[in-house]
Amino acid sequence: MIKKWKKASTVALGLTLSASLVACGSNDSGDKTAASASPSAAPAKQEPVKIDWLGYDSNAQVENPDTNPVVKLVQDKFNVKFNLWYADAQKWDETLNMRFAAGEMPDFMKISNIQTLPKLITQNVAAPIDEALVRKVAPNYAKYIDSVNKNAWDFGKVNGKLYALPGTNPRSMYPTVIVWRQDWLSKVGITKTPETLTEVEDALTKFRNNDPDGNGKKDTYGMSDFAIPIIMGAFGRPAFDDVKAAAKEPARALMPMLKDGKVVTAATQPEMREALDVLSKWYKAGLIDPEFITSENTTGYWADSQAFYNNKIGLTGKGMFYHWRNVLEPNNPADTLGGQYVNFNKSQPNGTIAFGKAPTGPKGASGAPQWATYANSYIFTTKGAKDPKVVEATLKMIDATFTDYDYFLTVTQGIKDQDWKLNGEQFVNMDKDPAKNVNAKGWNVFNPTNGGFSQKRDKFLFDFAEKNVKTKGYEPLALPATNAFAKSSNALAKSTIEAYFKIITGELPIDAFDEYVKKYYANGGTEVEKEWTEAYNQMLGK
Missing domain, CATH: 3.40.190.10 (Periplasmic binding protein-like II)
Known part of the structure; x- marks a missing residue:
């Protein structure tokens, strides 16, 4: 059976995460003297938040990440600096277990199967996160999950605590076809x-x-x-x-x-x-x-x-x-x-x-x-959860894919007017190299939960599904190992x-x-x- 997770350090991470974010988000530096001495001085540019990132399928390594335009856009928008991890999707668990054993871990990562979550907890890899914090910093993401499948939150819980953020799979709102x-x-x-x-x-x-x-x-x-x-x-x-x-x-x-x-x-x-x-x-x-x-x-x-x-x-x-x-x-x-x-x-x-x-x-x-309407799940590691800036920046990135259509299209389809354009509301794909792996291009690397605009981007496709294939379905029940x-x-x-x-x-x-x-x-x-x-x-x- 699954053992109850009682590591005090990990519990503390989950309990203090919300309070830490409030402190980190405050405009009050605590240094009243310095603030009053130079009231007209421009605020100093903050150092980018460094994030070890594996929040994607990792089907290919991002080519030239230091100059990749999608990587640069996301880094500039959220004042972050990525160290992009890669793990061969065919050897995902094997590769990561070796790195975990060596004491290495990313800050945020996809997990290959929700059944592996209890093991990641006992390995001191997965950290708990306060669901209320997620709803506060990423309210649009949370609202979307509630509307698609409110039970999806439960599949990322162990002992009643949330460890894994659910991804979405809007296409799975429709069962397999007849x-x-x-x-x-x-x-x-x-x-x-x-x-x-x-x-x-x-x-x-x-x-x-x-x-x-x-x-x-x-x-x-x-x-x-x-x-x-x-x-x-x-x-x-x-x-x-x-x-x-x-x-x-x-x-x-x-x-x-x-x-x-x-x-x-x-x-x-x-x-x-x-x-x-x-x-x-x-x-x-x-x-x-x-x-x-x-x-x-x-x-x-x-x-x-x-x-x-x-x-x-x-x-x-x-x-x-x-x-x-x-x-x-x-x-x-x-x-x-x-x-x-x-x-x-x-x-x-x-x-x-x-x-x-x-x-x-x-x-x-x-x-x-019917396929699960929740897709891949994502965790903050115990390393990433220690830094409230990492957590806040990551949640804000997730929420942006539910509020900013252009940003969603950029992280999923590439650069506007180069890889895609909009004719009014209609999305037009201009990809000049469709055979090339999207991860290698830097696409779908920063869209861990699949965003909230799939139906808008693929309106014709979803209208077709609604008209032709809507029927009753049996969705799978996810359980821990x-x-x-x-x-x-x-x-x-x-x-x-x-x-x-x-x-x-x-x-x-x-x-x-x-x-x-x-x-x-x-x-x-x-x-x-x-x-x-x-x-x-x-x-x-x-």
Whole structure:
């Protein structure tokens, strides 16, 4: 289990942070004599606040940081001087743990996974920060977090204290998409996009039996693995948000959910028994591609569905609205549509798509998997928290990305009238080197919480999402790491995937679900859920 953090020095940092900032922000130097002796003297320029900065994804090192125009603009605006850290994103924890062990740490940093937060606290790396202080110095950021997902604050807490500032992911306000072959629906005589589980079954049956691609062969199916979580969602929270990932990653096979005040495993809930019963019947009827186990994504980008592109299935999902955007943005000659729609259109130039809604099940449940509306989390280290000027400058930088549109565009897109411009309210991208990594350019290095202007900058994209893909979703529940999960998750995940696949394919009867659940709890599941619930309550300070 997570040990309660009781380091006196770190607690003191959190308790004194607010008071220190008040003192540092005062115009009263305390030297009345000096002030009165030269009333007309210009105030001396303050030394820049030095900040060791790792508040970004670190996908590439910033090139020429001493002369980079974005770096210079931010430094001048906030009177700071950055020492930009770099940690290979593919070796993030490994690289930083070595530096922590050597006694080195930045002042402000992204953390790779919120589950690592308790460890960072016990390592004396993460410092607590007063939420009231954040709301005072960065009120617009705090207001935005409250409006998007007020619970996001809780995911950065341990023992009721705030340690990690939540980032935002506005695009995740929309669940993963449900994409139908519109031309297939029309071919089999369906005039309305399916909205209920019964309507979905009818469409999939006709896709299987009525030759929707017109080649005279019975070689089409209804769906594959991308749509399985959507069907599960018609009964309750899906066991998995991604079948392919669940087969490889224990955390994706054993997804936690809140139920009756406790944290439980979604895969073991009775609603999933009902979902499996339907899926097994559909598989037997040939509605599900037999190769779903190896995934409809056989190569390339994770959101690509070769089975959908190649006339094998007529329903897919998993991707986001921007992947499948099929409408060009007016007045943007550089627009190329969504990447997955482009790939589909290359394979099926005469094919058309329709965006669907999460189907409603027999008891009214519905929903597609949804990414977390909170994104990466960020911490002040114990080193950074010792200097109230570092904390104040950092919070002011964050807040500026929620109040100053030009500043937001500069730190995310580069220099105005060189890398971007505004035609009225419309953002126009003028990037002359789009293949170059944005971090190398100095972009998205000083926008740790993703700012508050994404919807304004990408108005056409969000308007498209609002019109076409708004549906119900199931957002993940973030939890700290626990010992029981680390100990038992591999074996439990393996038994879960085996049971689910065998039941769907008919190798095991639906009654095997009950035996699977029994063994799950006997082999460590009870302790996993017990520690999950304790960790969740401890996170909230209960």
